[in-house]
Amino acid sequence: MAVEQKVIEKIRSVLIADSTIDGYVKTRVYGSHISSVKEPVHPSISLHLLPGSRKFSERGFAILNIQVDIWVLNTVPDPQGDVFILVDRVRALLDRQKLVDSTIPLKVGMSVETNSGQMMTDPDKSLVHYPLIYQVVAA
């Protein structure tokens, strides 16, 4: 399995295992950008590998950029409040974290948030969307 796939899989499993995130999105952490998911159900989180992944060491470590998008329906009582609860949890789980998984196997040297926001209303008006970007060093 390519390191990119391993990282996406690991991030997905870390997010799904969190009880707060589970309370909102259940297992709906999609492994590709929401625009490519057939009939997605919201609220949800989608993961998207950005360009610029590259190996930088002989031990096989690579730098990856991952976009984590939070999608919440505009029809709930406090959509922006829900978004920020999910943003806080994603940050707590991914920002400046070492994610090691011997079962895949995967070593994540460090995962760091490099960019986030803005809060966006999707053009079809039914969704609120908040993106976060993480740089992950992994092998």
Added chain:
Amino acid sequence: MPVIGAPIVARNILRYGGGFLKTVDLAMKEVRFLLEAQVRRNISRKDYSLEELAELDHPFAKRHGERGKPIYDPYWMVHTRTGKLKSSVKSGTEKALVSGGALMASAFVQLDATVASHAAYVVYGTSRMIPRPVLTGSLDQVSGEALGLLKTKLKALTINFRAG
């Protein structure tokens, strides 16, 4: 990578005075212009008119998958319609400084959402349109050249900041 004796190196840089940091600032300015030019190139495609994009079945629509229909290489390049996105490009540098044994310097290029309100939708995508991460992609394209530029500029300073 940890530098052995970093605090002493940092102190030596400060003792040397403004010359070193000025050189870093000048180098970062060149990096800024390099990156800005690349971003502008990547958001200025004029290969297809709106009619032609419609004839191509809207290449960035969700039905064509996570990277859209391959009309550009790389896939995330953006075509010009009104020129607002180009007008929204802003760039700058932050003055180099040495703090806590580390040298910090930065250059940035951004798209100003107050000028082009659709910029974030283009870059991050929507529920119906793929993301086109033109800033990350442009940075990736020029990072090797930028690193080479910084190395060359700093090598030209023949001052030895050794710690031991």
